[in-house]
Amino acid sequence: MPDPATPIVSLAETQLQIQAAATSAHDAVAVGVLGVDVGLLAAAVTVGSALAPDRYPSLVAIGVSGLLALVALLQAGVDMGATPAQLYELTDGLTEEAISNRLIVYLDEIVVETNSRLRTKASLLGAALTSTIVALTIALATI
Numbered sequence: 760m761p762d763p764a765t766p767i768v769s770l771a772e773t774q775l776q777i778q779a780a781a782t783s784a785h786d787a788v789a790v791g792v793l794g795v796d797v798g799l800l801a802a803a804v805t806v807g808s809a810l811a812p813d814r815y816p817s818l819v820a821i822g823v824s825g826l827l828a829l830v831a832l833l834q835a836g837v838d839m840g841a842t843p844a845q846l847y848e849l850t851d852g853l854t855e856e857a858i859s860n861r862l863i864v865y866l867d868e869i870v871v872e873t874n875s876r877l878r879t880k881a882s883l884l885g886a887a888l889t890s891t892i893v894a895l896t897i898a899l900a901t902i
Contacts, residue, residue, distance in 0.1 A: 764859030771866035775837060778873045782836040785880045792828040792887045796821050799894060820894035824887045831883035835876055838869045 799821050803814060841849065849865070850858040 762859060764863055767863050768866060771870055774870050778877060779837040781877055785884055786832055788884050789828045789832040792891055793825055795891055796825040799898065803898065817894045817897035820890050820897060824890035824894060827883050827887035827890060831880050831887060834880045837873050840869050
């Protein structure tokens with residue numbers, strides 16, 4: 760008789776792989792936002808009137824955007840969990856059923872924690888992108 764925990768563990772492993780890919784995608788967006796912000800900053804500085812008082816709001820928005828993107832980038836990613844040796848210690852002496860149950864609970868905790876991290880990262884990126892759009896709008900309005 761097949762172990763009923765096998766498909767559950769497989770699903771959790773798949774979820775963790777998807778979360779790892781999503782984390783990488785969020786990090787790529789954060790780097791892109793930082794690149795755009797650096798480009799905007801360079802353009803603002805090279806323009807002769809970049810330091811005029813009407814340019815400060817766009818510079819502040821660029822700074823806020825860059826800071827938010829950097830914080831998003833520095834957020835922890837996917838929890839890779841315990842090493843095989845640590846898992847062995849956690850399950851040493853348990854029955855197969857108890858090992859399956861413990862593994863399911865362990866993987867569930869990792870998936871839930873990583874989902875929370877991804878929501879935080881996505882929120883920070885949304886705010887960073889919004890700030891970049893505000894900076895572009897202000898910069899275009901003051902030209």
